[in-house]
Amino acid sequence: MRHRVNTILEREDPNDVAAKIVLRIIVAVIIVNVGAAVLYTDSRFARLFPYDLRVIEAVSLLVFAVEYVARLWSCVESPHYRGLPAWKARLRYATSPGGIIDLVALLPFVAIHLFDADMRSLAILRLLRFFKLARYSPGLASVIEALRAERHGLVACLVLLAGSILVSASAIYAAEGGAQPDKFGSIPESMWWAVVTVTTVGYGDVVPVTTLGRVIGGVTMVAGIFMLALPVGIFATAFIEVIRRRAFVVTWGMVARLPVFAALDAATLAEIVPRLRARSVDAGEIIVPRGEVPRAIFFIVSGLVEVDTGGRREQLGESGYFGEIHATRITQVDARVRAIEATQLLVLTGDDIDDVSAAHAEVGDRLATVATYSVM
Numbered sequence: 001m002r003h004r005v006n007t008i009l010e011r012e013d014p015n016d017v018a019a020k021i022v023l024r025i026i027v028a029v030i031i032v033n034v035g036a037a038v039l040y041t042d043s044r045f046a047r048l049f050p051y052d053l054r055v056i057e058a059v060s061l062l063v064f065a066v067e068y069v070a071r072l073w074s075c076v077e078s079p080h081y082r083g084l085p086a087w088k089a090r091l092r093y094a095t096s097p098g099g100i101i102d103l104v105a106l107l108p109f110v111a112i113h114l115f116d117a118d119m120r121s122l123a124i125l126r127l128l129r130f131f132k133l134a135r136y137s138p139g140l141a142s143v144i145e146a147l148r149a150e151r152h153g154l155v156a157c158l159v160l161l162a163g164s165i166l167v168s169a170s171a172i173y174a175a176e177g178g179a180q181p182d183k184f185g186s187i188p189e190s191m192w193w194a195v196v197t198v199t200t201v202g203y204g205d206v207v208p209v210t211t212l213g214r215v216i217g218g219v220t221m222v223a224g225i226f227m228l229a230l231p232v233g234i235f236a237t238a239f240i241e242v243i244r245r246r247a248f249v250v251t252w253g254m255v256a257r258l259p260v261f262a263a264l265d266a267a268t269l270a271e272i273v274p275r276l277r278a279r280s281v282d283a284g285e286i287i288v289p290r291g292e293v294p295r296a297i298f299f300i301v302s303g304l305v306e307v308d309t310g311g312r313r314e315q316l317g318e319s320g321y322f323g324e325i326h327a328t329r330i331t332q333v334d335a336r337v338r339a340i341e342a343t344q345l346l347v348l349t350g351d352d353i354d355d356v357s358a359a360h361a362e363v364g365d366r367l368a369t370v371a372t373y374s375v376m
Contacts, residue, residue, distance in 0.1 A: 025063070286339075296349040299347075300316055301345065305322070
């Protein structure tokens with residue numbers, strides 16, 4: 001049971017119905033709770049729905065508490081803590097960023113019942129629950145992973161940014177201190193202008209009036225553009241790499257499950273995986289329109305499709321495949337392929353079919369027999 005609970009909470013199988021239900025419940029509770037916390041700061045909503053907000057808080061506490069206890073109990077089964085004693089694995093989870101966020105989600109209830117907490121502070125604590133979405137959102141997880149991967153470069157950019165602010169503040173203090181002592185009377189006072197200018201916000205509440213001060217301001221603005229562009233470029237590159245790596249891992253897992261590729265070694269799979277393109281289709285969506293003959297092979301990872309060829313209908317499920325590698329010899333066909341339910345496909349097209357077949361004779365022999373459509 002403990003292993004099953006861990007599998008559901010960690011969503012090890014993306015097709016697990018129980019994991020999908022638990023995920024949707026927790027995400028819905030987080031969104032509703034954050035929305036209620038925002039509305040509660042407006043006294044009009046607090047007066048109109050006082051009991052509703054309390055009910056939301058109580059339900060949120062129940063869901064988050066059950067989740068936290070279940071994670072604390074089942075984390076022993078996680079591959080991250082495998083081999084550790086149970087108490088040590090649970091301590092590792094409790095002190096991890098995810099465990100701390102899960103615990104913080106329970107703090108508003110503790111603050112309400114044990115301490116005379118200010119409502120504004122409670123609103124902030126409730127809003128911290130928003131960060132729980134990072135656990136359930138692959139996009140947010142990718143952002144965090146990219147930040148972690150490039151943390152040294154980003155810290156270096158922050159040091160450069162801080163240095164440029166200090167230099168700009170010192171220069172504008174020397175140029176404008178005499179003309180505007182109330183605004184540039186010291187380097188700390190000048191730093192407000194430097195921060196606003198380097199970040200290109202430009203509030204306009206503090207501006208230089210001397211010629212030298214305006215020259216320094218112009219140089220600071222231009223330098224600020226470069227200072228901000230540098231970390232953006234570093235982060236964007238890291239984020240793209242994380243997305244590419246995740247897509248590769250997901251595709252690898254899909255390919256390894258297909259019988260046609262199951263017997264291949266890791267080196268061979270590593271060559272084939274980049275040539276396959278993942279595609280998701282909804283129920284009822286047309287995959288191959290009638291009359292078209294794409295030179296492609298479609299591998300079904302999950303779901304169900306219907307191949308209608310000349311009035312003869314055939315259904316293909318998980319691990320099935322269809323397509324046509326002799327499309328150049330066919331001018332017209334009477335065939336259509338439609339998804340009966342939500343389906344995940346891997347597609348091998350065009351020259352990639354020839355390259356894979358030439359490099360791996362066993363796979364080529366299997367692919368050479370793929371001829372789904374009938375000629376009119």
